[in-house]
Amino acid sequence: MRRQPRPPVSLGRRAISSRRNRNRTQHHSVHRNQIQTRTRSSSSRSVAAQQRSSASPSARFYSALSSLIESAAKESRDTVIMASQSFAVPWHRIKLWVEAQEKAEQQGQTPSMTKIQLAALSQLVNFVEVEPDIGGLDYVSLLIQHIQYQNKKSNTNALALPTYQDVGLEIPINGNFNMRWRTTCSLSSVSHMVFPCEGHGISRGQQPPLFATKKASKQYAAKHALAYLKAEKSPPADTTTPVPVPAPAPTTAPAPTTAPAPPPNPISGGVSLKPATPPVLTSPKASDNSVNTGSSSLAMPPGDAGGATLVSPPPASGGVTATDEPLAEPAGSITPDAELYNGEGPSILKQVADEAKRLNFGCPTYKVVPDLEKPGCWVGTVTFQNGGRVPDNIADITGASSKGAAKMLMAEKLYKYFKTELDRRHEVINSFDPEPTERTEP
Incomplete structure (x- = not known):
């Protein structure tokens, strides 16, 4: 209780007592009113909580729906107010700005634009074109x-x-x-x-x-x-089908005579040209519209007196063309690797598979895994069905840029090894023959 000021000396004892009682009564009245207010507030909150807990689910649903409707109505009123305060987009100034940027770019100047401006423009237009289709080949x-x-x-x-x-x-x-x-x-x-x-x-x-x-x-x-x-x-010069020129009649002059041209090929309809090097045994398989040619250049028909001049033929009605096929075709049917075969020539994997069969090593199996030491690169190993006869790690590679490149590099190593092994075997066979003879075509 607040201390009362000292009354004047002129007041009597009764006046002082009456004043003290009045102040005490007022203080108790204020305190009682505060307690009653707190009690009513607490009771109202407890009653509201009891009502919410005892309310049915439908009542709570409609109460929430009512609140949602009131909120939507308020947002609608705000939208109406914003619409009434809308402004016109300055399209003319935007066009002028775009023209200024284009003019600066045409003059070789780099338009000064911030990342925020570029990001905003990218939400309106695409900065990149659609990626072109590259297909599924490597x-x-x-x-x-x-x-x-x-x-x-x-x-x-x-x-x-x-x-x-x-x-x-x-x-x-x-x-x-x-x-x-x-x-x-x-x-x-x-x-x-x-x-x-x-x-x-x-x-x-x-x-x-x-x-x-x-x-x-x-x-x-x-x-x-x-x-x-x-x-x-x-x-290349060896892809056309040459036509023989009739040999001139022999004369008594010491001039060299012209050797007769070889007989026509009954399969392709042209002249079967052979290189000047020792002949290679070829397979009788040939298509009706293709000529098998080797990788070596064309040579004149053998003979000491020279040969006939070869000229390119005019376009034939049958559409005779030449394809890049190997001199010797494989004995078995090997499906070329889809990643490394484009139909133009024999796949290196196909050649390796043929040589492996020829040497009785079995079909090779290529294993390509990511290179742990060089991220983004590949390492590869090769195994064979008859693996005991092939040196270990003969075709291992590292650092390949792709799986297809890894297979190709391993195939190149195997092809070189097979050629060396084939030459070695020929030397062993020839060592038992006192008078080796060259193979001739039948």
């Missing part, structure tokens, strides 16, 4: 195989292996920046061309496409490089 491996096949066919290294360069760009897509990739494939041995280029993967005035992954971008570049090599490859 063009990187096919390109390497094609180059090695052409080098082996011409006995030169005229075509160098391709080199790739990846460029990453941060592109805004739907308001967020994401990495996109652009890869170029360089062929130093073909006029230092870089793919894709105008006419080979891109049109005039366009940029090379962007891809979400490096792998797809690399496959796209290799695809167009391979298409260019196939299109620009001039047909």
Whole structure:
């Protein structure tokens, strides 16, 4: 209780007592009112809680629905207020800004735009085109195989292996920046061309496409490089079917006589040309519209007096063409590897399988796994059905760029080993023959 001020001295004892009693009564009245207010508030809360707990589910549902309707009505009123306060979009100023940016870009200036502006624009328009379809083939491996096949066919290294360069760009897509990739494939041995280029993967005035992954971008570049090599490859001289020229009548002059041309091939309708080197045993299998030619260049028919001049024939009505087929066909039917066989020539895997059967090693099995020491690369091993006769780790490889390239590298090693083993066996056989004779064609 607050201490009362001291009354004046002139007041009597009765006046002082009356004043004290009045103040005490007022204080008790205020305190009692506060207690009653607290009691009523607490009781009302407890009653409301009891009512909520005792209310039925339907009552609670309708209560929640009523609250939701009230909230929706309030939002609707706010929307109406915002609509009444809407403003016109300044399209004219936006067009002027776009024209200024285009003019600066045409003049070689880089438009100064922040990432926030670029992200906002990417929500309105797409910054990247749809990725072109590259198919399901491994063009990187096919390109390497094609180059090695052409080098082996011409006995030169005229075509160098391709080199790739990846460029990453941060592109805004739907308001967020994401990495996109652009890869170029360089062929130093073909006029230092870089793919894709105008006419080979891109049109005039366009940029090379962007891809979400490096792998797809690399496959796209290799695809167009391979298409260019196939299109620009001039047909070799030994792919045409020559027609014999009648030999001139012999004269008494000491001039050399012309040897008669070989008889026509009853299967293909042309002249069966043989290289000047020792003949290779060929299989009688041949198609009706193709001529089997080897990798060596054409030679004149054998003879000391020279040979007939060979000329290219006019286009035949039967459409006789030449295909790149090996001199010796395999005895068994081997399905070529889908990743490394493009129908142009014999797959290196097919050749290895044929040689393995010929040497009685059994069919090879290629195992390719990721290289743990070099992320993104592959390692490979080869096993055979008759594995005890093949040296261990004879074709193991590491650091291959893809599974197809790993198989191809292992096949190259096996092919070299098989040729060496075949020569060794021939030497062993010839050592038992005092007078070895060369094989001749029947």
